[in-house]
Amino acid sequence: MTDADNGMRLAKRLAAQLPCSRAMAEQYIEGGWVSVDGQCVELPGARVAAHQRVELAADASLLAQPPITLLLHKPPGYEAGLGAGSGEPQGSRSQGAPQALALLQPARHQAGDAPGMRVLLRHFRALECFTPLPTPASGLVVYTQDRRIARKLQEDIETLEQECIVEVSGQIAEGGLARLCHGLSFNGRPLPPIKVSWQSENRLRFALKGIRPGQIPAMCQEVGLTVLALRRIRLGRIPLARLPEGQWRYLQGWERF
CATH class of the missing domain: 3.30.2350.10 (Pseudouridine synthase)
Incomplete structure (x- = not known):
């Protein structure tokens, strides 16, 4: 099954869209900075269709998040x-x-x-x-x-x-x-x-x-x-x-x- 058949991994889509490395895209996603059609998605492996809107928050940061x-x-x-x-x-x-x-x-x-x-x-x-x-x-x-x-x-x-x-x-x-x-x-x-x-x-x-x-x-x-x-x-x-x-x-x- 191809990306076209089942959508693209969110990390791959964001990396191509910014552009940035796949690792950086995963950091943004897991940091809660990425939305798909207006909904926050925190799983880098989530599948997104070509027509869906992927956005990075304006205040997104790659600074290390403190442990909680x-x-x-x-x-x-x-x-x-x-x-x-x-x-x-x-x-x-x-x-x-x-x-x-x-x-x-x-x-x-x-x-x-x-x-x-x-x-x-x-x-x-x-x-x-x-x-x-x-x-x-x-x-x-x-x-x-x-x-x-x-x-x-x-x-x-x-x-x-x-x-x-x-x-x-x-x-x-x-x-x-x-x-x-x-x-x-x-x-x-x-x-x-x-x-x-x-x-x-x-x-x-x-x-x-x-x-x-x-x-x-x-x-x-x-x-x-x-x-x-x-x-x-x-x-x-x-x-x-x-x-x-x-x-x-x-x-x-x-x-x-």
């Missing part, structure tokens, strides 16, 4: 990261659970986030997660293309304070809240002081570092409580805030973990 970082409000039931994050009971990984990564798509971008930011297909490629969260849990998860942020999260995850809201059932033992704050052991090791407080009659707030798999459920069990749900609402200095469940937003340049 996405913040996702993961719903319960999705796997994120290595499955070894805060509060995951041993063996609690759900076989066949959908990947939270699949939620990172343009349609799930938080409304009103980052005005002027163009959401591009390349923003969803080569993303890594170093902030794992248990499959049954919900809350803040970070995906990044930025090697600096990936390295920081990978190296500092043990010292980065995480804040979680934990829904519990049962009757807490006498002096249980004080024991949650300091005095419990996990896997045979004494736990350091932890900030734990009641948020409501059945919700506890935990602020702690270096959370081990299964730690929070085990701590609660020690004082007579059963964990019903866990939601991570902060990683370091980055809050979940008003990000709706199942949606994502961009990490802004001024934000720091």
Whole structure:
């Protein structure tokens, strides 16, 4: 089948039209600078017919685009990261659970986030997660293309304070809240002081570092409580805030973990 039969690859058409190299044409296309009949097309291999109008944006640039970082409000039931994050009971990984990564798509971008930011297909490629969260849990998860942020999260995850809201059932033992704050052991090791407080009659707030798999459920069990749900609402200095469940937003340049 010839180009005439099935249209021409967009990169080839743009390269001939400008003219420029095929590699340069692909950069323009993947940068979101090229439209076909008025619609942005980001796939260099897309086929275009001879009668279709191919245009390059007037402000198109070949300057390297910075890597991005996405913040996702993961719903319960999705796997994120290595499955070894805060509060995951041993063996609690759900076989066949959908990947939270699949939620990172343009349609799930938080409304009103980052005005002027163009959401591009390349923003969803080569993303890594170093902030794992248990499959049954919900809350803040970070995906990044930025090697600096990936390295920081990978190296500092043990010292980065995480804040979680934990829904519990049962009757807490006498002096249980004080024991949650300091005095419990996990896997045979004494736990350091932890900030734990009641948020409501059945919700506890935990602020702690270096959370081990299964730690929070085990701590609660020690004082007579059963964990019903866990939601991570902060990683370091980055809050979940008003990000709706199942949606994502961009990490802004001024934000720091």
